[in-house]
Amino acid sequence: xxxxxxxxxxxxxxxxxxxxxxxxxxxxxxxxxxxxxxxxxxxxxxxxxxxxxxxxxxxxxxxxxxxxxxxxxxxxxxxxxxxxxxxxxxxxxxxxxxxxxxxxxxxxxxxxxxxxxxxxxxxxxxxxxxxxxxxxxxxxxxxxxxxxxxxxxxxxxxxxxxxxxxxxxxxxxxxxxxxxxxxxxxxxxxxxxxxxxxxxxxxxxxxxxxxxxxxxxxxxxxxxxxxxxxxxxxxxxxxxxxxxxxxxxxxxxxxxxxxxxxxxxxxxx
Amino acid sequence: xxxxxxxxxxxxxxxxxxxxxxxxxxxxxxxxxxxxxxxxxxxxxxxxxxxxxxxxxxxxxxxxxxxxxxxxxxxxxxxxxxxxxxxxxxxxxxxxxxxxxxxxxxxxxxxxxxxxxxxxxxxxxxxxxxxxxxxxxxxxxxxxxxxxxxxxxxxxxxxxxxxxxxxxxxxxxxxxxxxxxxxxxxxxxxxxxxxxxxxxxxxxxxxxxxxxxxxxxxxxxxxxxxxxxxxxxxxxxxxxxxxxxxxxxxxxxxxxxxxxxxxxxxxxxxxxxxxxxxxxxxxxxxxxxxxxxxxxxxxxxxxxxxxxxxxxxxxxxxxxxxxxxxxxxxxxxxxxxxxxxxxxxxxxxxxxxxxx
Numbered sequence: 266x267x268x269x270x271x272x273x274x275x276x277x278x279x280x281x282x283x284x285x286x287x288x289x290x291x292x293x294x295x296x297x298x299x300x301x302x303x304x305x306x307x308x309x310x311x312x313x314x315x316x317x318x319x320x321x322x323x324x325x326x327x328x329x330x331x332x333x334x335x336x337x338x339x340x341x342x343x344x345x346x347x348x349x350x351x352x353x354x355x356x357x358x359x360x361x362x363x364x365x366x367x368x369x370x371x372x373x374x375x376x377x378x379x380x381x382x383x384x385x386x387x388x389x390x391x392x393x394x395x396x397x398x399x400x401x402x403x404x405x406x407x408x409x410x411x412x413x414x415x416x417x418x419x420x421x422x423x424x425x426x427x428x429x430x431x432x433x434x435x436x437x438x439x440x441x442x443x444x445x446x447x448x449x450x451x452x453x454x455x456x457x458x459x460x461x462x463x464x465x466x467x468x469x470x471x472x473x474x475x476x477x478x479x480x481x482x483x484x485x486x487x488x489x490x491x492x493x494x495x496x497x498x499x500x501x502x503x504x505x506x507x508x509x510x511x512x513x514x515x516x517x518x519x520x521x522x523x524x525x526x527x528x529x530x531x532x533x534x
Numbered sequence: 535x536x537x538x539x540x541x542x543x544x545x546x547x548x549x550x551x552x553x554x555x556x557x558x559x560x561x562x563x564x565x566x567x568x569x570x571x572x573x574x575x576x577x578x579x580x581x582x583x584x585x586x587x588x589x590x591x592x593x594x595x596x597x598x599x600x601x602x603x604x605x606x607x608x609x610x611x612x613x614x615x616x617x618x619x620x621x622x623x624x625x626x627x628x629x630x631x632x633x634x635x636x637x638x639x640x641x642x643x644x645x646x647x648x649x650x651x652x653x654x655x656x657x658x659x660x661x662x663x664x665x666x667x668x669x670x671x672x673x674x675x676x677x678x679x680x681x682x683x684x685x686x687x688x689x690x691x692x693x694x695x696x697x698x699x700x701x702x703x704x705x706x707x708x709x710x711x712x713x714x715x716x717x718x719x720x721x722x723x724x725x726x727x728x729x730x731x732x733x734x735x736x737x738x739x740x741x742x743x744x745x746x747x748x749x750x751x752x753x754x755x756x757x758x759x760x761x762x763x764x765x766x767x768x769x770x771x772x773x774x775x776x777x778x779x780x781x782x783x784x785x786x787x788x789x790x791x792x793x794x795x796x797x798x799x800x801x802x803x804x805x806x807x808x809x810x811x812x813x814x815x816x817x818x819x820x821x822x823x824x825x826x827x828x829x830x831x832x833x834x835x836x837x838x839x840x841x842x843x844x845x846x847x848x849x850x851x852x853x854x855x856x857x858x859x860x861x862x863x864x865x866x867x868x869x870x871x872x873x874x875x876x877x878x879x880x881x882x883x884x885x886x887x888x889x890x
Contacts, residue, residue, distance in 0.1 A: 433619035436586055437677075439606040440613045441684060442636030451632075455623045 291514060298507035305504060316508040326509055329493035335404065336489060337472035340411035345464050347412070348419025349457065355420070356427045367420065374417045378477025385410050386481040402484020410478055415468030422467070426460030427453075459528035466524045470517055536597025536687040537562050538583065538720055543592035545578050545744075552578045554744040555592065560688075565714050565721040567735035569728060570767070575744035576724045577692060583722060584690055585609045596687050607636070612686030616693040618677040620665040626652070626676050627661040633684035651683035654713065671702045678710070682717070689714065691723040695730060707734055728768050732756075740764050756809075762880050765807040772808040772846055777801075778879060788843030790822065794877035805880045812876035813848035815839065817858050818869040825866050837862075839870055846870055 269277075301311035320326045351370055355363050373381065389400040400406040430453065438448045476491035483492050490513070494506055538560040545553040553575040560566045568576035581587040583594055585606035593602045601609050612633075621629050627648050634644045652658045655675035665673055674694065681689065694710065695703045711734045714721050725731050731738050732752045740747045740755065740763070748760040752768075759765035762773050776786040778799055784792045784806045792806055815837050822842035829836040830852065837848040848870060853859040862868065 430622075431617055431619055433615045433617050434621055436584075436606070437613065437615060437619040437680075438621070438632065439586075440584055440609075440611060441633035441680070442607050442610075443632075444605075444607055447636070452621055455621075458623075 294507050295511045295514065298504050298511045300504050300507075303503045305502070316504045317512075319503075319505050320508045320512070323497075323505070325488065325493040325496065326490065326505075329488050329490035330512075332404075332407075332488060333473050333490040336407050336411055337469045339404075339408045340415050340472045341465050341468040343408065344412040344415025344468055345419050345461065348416045348464060348468075349423045349461055351416070352420045352423035352427060352460075353457075356424055367424070370420045371417045373413045378475065379480065381413065382410070382478040382481050385478070389482065401482055402487045404487065407479060407482055407487070407489065410482055411472040411475065414471040414475060414478065415464075418467040418471060419461075419464035422464045423457055423460040426457050430456035462524060462528045466520055469520065473517070474513065536720060537595075538688050538722060539593075539595040539598075540579070540583070541593040541595070543579065543582055543594065544590050545575070545582060545587060546590045551744050553582070553589075556741075556746055558739060558746070558749070560720055560722060562720050563718040564736045565711070565719075565723065565734060567731035567738045568722065568724045568741060569731040569738050570726065570741035570747075572726060573743075574741040576726075576739075576741050578744075579741075580690055580692055580722060580724045583688065584611050584613050610684075610687045611690050612681035612684055612688070613690040614674075614677045614681050614692065614694045616696060618665075618673045618697075620673055620676055620680075622665055625662050625664060626657065626668070629665070629676055630680045630683050633680065637684060647683055648679075651679040654682065655679045655709075670697055670699075671706065674698060674706060678713070682713070682719075687720065689719040689721040691721065693724055693726070695725075695727070703730075710734065732768070738768070740767060742767075759807060759878070759880065762805045762807065762882075765878070765880060770810055770847065770849070772806075772810060772813070773880075774806040774808070774844055774846075775882070776804065776806060778804050783874075784877070784879070786841075786844045788841075790842040790844050792841075792844075792877065793872065793874045794879060795874050799879050803882050805882055807878045807880050808846075808872060808876060810836070810847040810849040812872045813846060814871045815848045815850060815859065816869050816871075817862060818867045821867050821869055823868050823870050825862055825864055825868050827864065828862065837868075839868060841870060 297305055298316055299312045299314065300309040301313045301315075302309065348370070351366075354360065355367055355370075360366065386401065389406055393400050434456075435448050435452050438452045439445070443451060474491060475489070476495060479489045479492050480495075483489060488496075490509070494509055497506060538558075540556050540558040543553060543556045543558075544551070556575075556579055558566070568579055570576050578587055582589050583596075585601070585604060585608075589602060593600055595601065596609060596611070621632065624632070630648045630651055631644050634647060639647070648661075649658065652661060655678050657672060657675050657679065660668065660672065665676065668676065674697070677694075691710070695706055698706060707730060713719075723731070723735060735752075737749060737751055738755055739749050742763050748755060748764045750758075755764055755768045759768065759771075765771045766773055774784070774786050774792065776784055776792075778794075778796065778801050779785050779791075783796060784794045784804070786792055786806070792808075794806060823846075824840045825837060826840050826845070827836075827838040829838075833852060834849055835852045837850065839846045839848060850859070
């Protein structure tokens with residue numbers, strides 16, 4: 266067997282270091298969630314799963330978790346079809362000013378969440394006045410805000426998958442006798458599928474873990490998990506938060522793994 | 535199966551004309567090549583036949599029926615695309631079965647016909663592969679099978695060989711031609727490669743800037759080109775601008791007098807077309823002709839000669855090692871000659887300054 270060259274060893278070392286840097290905090294959170302003492306210190310005095318029990322028993326986390334799941338699911342179900350339609354129109358319709366529209370649709374990625382959240386908050390207050398009904402701290406208000414998070418990802422991913430499709434494949438289908446709708450169903454849609462699935466995944470995660478945008482829009486009785494975690498952190502520092510975070514991390518990891526069975530994430534994103 | 539007729543087919547984009555009044559008749563079973571440089575309108579013409587481009591004027595008739603306004607899916611043409619355009623998410627068998635599915639052929643017949651079509655292109659063991667798992671040549675054959683399996687009235691090929699390497703191209707050329715003849719397919723092929731057109735098609739249509747320049751068999755186009763463009767595009771050709779003097783011969787713009795048959799030709803400006811293989815070359819003690827360059831191509835050798843200011847290309851069988859021609863050096867005086875009957879006089883092109 267050939268010995269690896271110094272260059273290859275250095276490259277391998279660099280890659281390992283980069284992964285370690287990225288994964289260390291994640292691993293740390295998971296380990297800390299099992300420390301026995303309330304104030305985190307090394308070495309731990311012992312290990313326990315009590316913090317998980319504590320997290321589950323505290324209403325705000327359980328409610329926040331359910332609420333975040335609801336919001337992320339609804340935002341994904343609304344945002345992905347909207348973003349997909351936009352991507353399709355941009356790629357196929359080639360509208361005048363398409364580049365500007367594309368930039369605009371990716372805008373939510375560029376605007377800091379706190380700024381967007383504040384703007385939405387003010388807008389919601391106005392709207393509440395005009396419509397004479399609650400919007401802040403309602404499920405609808407939060408879902409509408411989170412749809413904003415899902416659109417840039419969807420437009421991005423679906424545009425890429427559409428651009429990867431050879432237009433001639435659609436012409437070939439028509440040439441073989443397929444009517445326009447059949448062409449879309451049998452050729453275009455399958456080409457968009459990996460992009461749409463990846464968009465669902467990323468939209469869900471974006472919404473599920475979002476803190477900044479939700480911060481001002483939540484209210485008593487209607488809060489998201491990240492906001493509940495922040496509130497908890499204001500008063501206590503025990504590993505309960507690490508336990509909640511671990512649950513979050515595992516949920517996202519499982520979603521990634523499931524998605525990767527259907528589409529290769531590394532190739533689609 | 536059916537014939538294909540194009541009547542004054544025209545396509546304009548705004549003020550520019552992509553295809554100008556193309557008339558063409560392809561009888562049942564004939565293979566016709568649309569040949570021309572890129573941008574000559576050949577692909578647009580093919581796409582009008584397939585229904586992807588709506589004509590601005592004129593008619594397309596397939597099997598006698600006017601399909602000018604019919605959408606692509608209602609035309610019964612079988613097209614092979616330059617990029618093959620296979621459905622990337624379907625297996626080879628599903629790709630080939632697609633057209634049959636659209637025609638609501640029942641499952642048993644479908645499977646049988648897919649099998650037969652794949653046998654026809656010698657791919658019967660790759661049915662379950664995805665397109666990306668195939669080589670370029672195999673993808674191309676899937677595209678052929680997919681277009682052929684539906685028994686199209688007209689078979690359309692858009693630069694089908696341009697993505698294959700040179701060796702494979704020669705094989706596939708013969709394969710497509712023999713399939714086409716065996717199945718008696720009415721075929722329109724678009725190509726910019728004259729060799730491809732000459733070897734595959736029964737007749738060629740030479741196009742330039744949206745217009746048909748000449749229609750004919752390979753021999754007709756090569757031996758009796760109608761204008762300088764055709765002469766220069768089909769095969770290599772010396773094209774010399776000048777004036778016909780009667781009696782005497784052809785006076786090149788540079789002043790040299792070149793032999794040609796003058797009988798029946800009107801005096802005046804003309805272009806002399808001379809195939810390089812008709813030009814003989816010999817060493818000379820002195821004279822107006824000088825050897826400018828020699829390109830050795832194995833069996834043949836190209837001699838670039840300057841004949842008193844007129845460049846003349848001669849292509850001869852490579853002389854034996856002992857022959858005097860072999861000892862010629864650049865700058866040597868040579869004599870060039872040809873039979874007067876080998877030189878053709880062509881009208882000066884009206885639309886362009888197409889030279890050698």
